[in-house]
Amino acid sequence: MERYDLLYRLYEEFDTETLRAYQEFVDLFPPVDSRVALNQWQDAHDELDDYKQRLQAAFPDDEAVVDLAALATRDQAFAALDLWNKYHRGVNVLVLDVDETLRSAGNTDNEIPRETLHLLTKFHSEGVPIVICTGQTLENVKGFLIQGLGNELVHSGTVSIVYEAGTGVFTPGHGAHTKQLLYERLDDEIQSVFSTVRSGVLSEAPEELRRGCHLQGNEFNVTLKPNFETGTDNAREVIDKGLIYLLDLLETSVAREIGEEQSAAGFARAYYADVDPEIKDVLDERDADHGSREDVPAAFEDVFERIDVAYYEADAAEIGSLELNKVAGVEAALDVLGIDDPFALVMGDSKSDLRVMKWVEENNAGIAAAPEHASPDVLDHVSRTDDLVFGTGDAPDMLRTAFALSLLGRAE
Template identity: 65%
Template sequence: MERYDLLYRLYEEFEADTLRAYQDFVEVFPPIDSRVALEHWRTASDELARRKDAISGAFDHGDVFAEIAAHATREQAFSALDLHSKYGRAVNVLVLDVDETLRSAGNTDNEIPRETLALLTEFHEGGVPIVICTGQTLENVKGFMIQGLGSEIVHSGAFSIVYEAGTGVFTPNHGAETKRLLYEDLEESIVSIFDALRSRVLREAPEELRRGCHLQGNEFNVTMKPNFETGSPQATDLIDDALVYELDLLAEVLADRTDDPPERVREWTRAFYAEGDSEIRTVLEGADATSEVDPDEASESVLDLLERIDVAYYEGDAAEIGSRELNKVVGIEAALEVLGVEDPFALVMGDSKSDLRVMEWAADGRGIAAAPEHASQDVLEHVLGTDELLFNRGRSADVLRTVYALNRLTTVTD
């Protein structure tokens, strides 16, 4: 019997919703010092086992189908089977953004939901390494991951953190390879550009930007964030102005390092980033700051620097300058090297343009991509154009359930 027929029978003949409710209760039941509560948990655990046994006895590979029904809805299971038909292999590493992906300030109090943490624990126990990939600092990420998953998992040797958007990689329990500082490989010429940008960006900003923005990032990432609510009209106007300001400041810094006229470098800089990002182009058009020059006509010295520096715009949220040589893809490849994942097929989950680059890396035969429905437009277009793995705000667990089912299905032989 074909797998589609088997799944259809599974969800028609058995109460999968009830089974999944027992599974969720058993997995996320909080530690309570209560005899009554413990007895309730034991009763639920016994009922869960009984229902799984009933499925196990009704199918070849019954244990696999029991676990699928206990973890995935009918829709998630059939999505998993579609992925299996398309790719024919299991996900062997999770690559996960944190903010607005695993957790969301919208409806989860900015904490990773316990349901998500329980699923991540199951993947870990199944031998799937976890790579957390974020723009946050190592100390912050390490702290809340230990709090959520526990020190044993974080220090298991199968867990890695790519922090500050690729500045470094932390993979505990790997000796000298535990912490890799990727910025140490940057050339001094690039380091000096970011030194200049960071020292000047607020000091030389117009008064409305100095008062309305604050600075984030690190030595190799200069990010202006609004002091207003993200996405509000005030924040949107401010970040639009900040983007134009940052582009022109970058041009000044580059002009100081080349023999080209500053005005010409400014025109090349605006044109270069407008050509590469439609959102940047739209902001420049709105500010009457577009450039009519061809960026390919820039001098070799300027073009070489522009190609090594990234500028990103997040509407109403951030205007950012970073190093293309320190990005999430570079960090992930370093993490996989330490983890010993030689042939990755990753689940990549994220919401921003920096995550999009990881998704594009994965699309080259290295995995699949998923995103929340409020992700940036470019991310949404990529995900919809590949496997349509979108999830609601705060519901990253839904995709994890689909991938859990995929991995189980790959163990079923015809």
């Protein structure tokens, strides 16, 4: 109870809200060339130092208290203490999804907010590696990370990018291990299926799809994206139709690979409708016949079992390899980073992130957090474990809680 009593005293007897306001102002003050603005920053910096000195005098035996009060709200600090008492470990690596996790199209103008970027640099300065784990292409991720975090940090040797949901891993500063093309480890059969799908995905598509969507510039995965704003009715319609088209194209590609006559029997529709309720709902809503999985020949099912078809409502339809998921990418990234005993903060919103969350739970290797708009399966998992659900666009809430956990560990 001693640590709880300390936090009760800290947040009830002291004006920590003002302290945090000064700290955030000093940390996030934009670069300007104005003497008046710089004087204002200096005044805030002096006030901050004064607050910290008075607080440290009140808690002379606990150096972490000042940093904790300047960083975390009362709720964040108590959540961190609960986590410490459960796990007795601080976070030693961040595993972070990007879209709708670090940034949100609805709340953050689809940019990673400055506060989030600052907190990432704060973790980095404490020696905590950062693994960005995303379905995006490598070039996209590198671009906005360098823009937001700076070239030096991204190439520091402690940042890794798991891209295309695990098909590749990029960890600058590690020589021959800097870029790992995990898809090259797949056998010839699967690589051939993907090659066939990719070569015909747009050239063989109906005109409506060719005009309404585009192929994301992936190295391996095949991803259809709408030429409409994500989330709109037009985007939903074209992605629904794109999903059905991808299923049929996958079936004909598998048939060619296993030596069957070109198939149009709906085997892929039947198989994936059975394994994914969201896909079944799309097929039903679009009046696309899908039959029964029992009718799918074993030769087709053997290949389908190794291929993932993902549907993101009004956003994307994608074919990937189940042998190359975010878990495989994270494991490869941790290996290059030299993290043998991870305790990760995993933040994400989709089913691909859920696989990583379950992996850290099964291996006692971390905690999971998700935004309130995450998929139901993700929210169920997060609520069942540590209930680390944060508001849309409010990734800093969880990052501050995780940093507070590290501060509490440092105090111990």
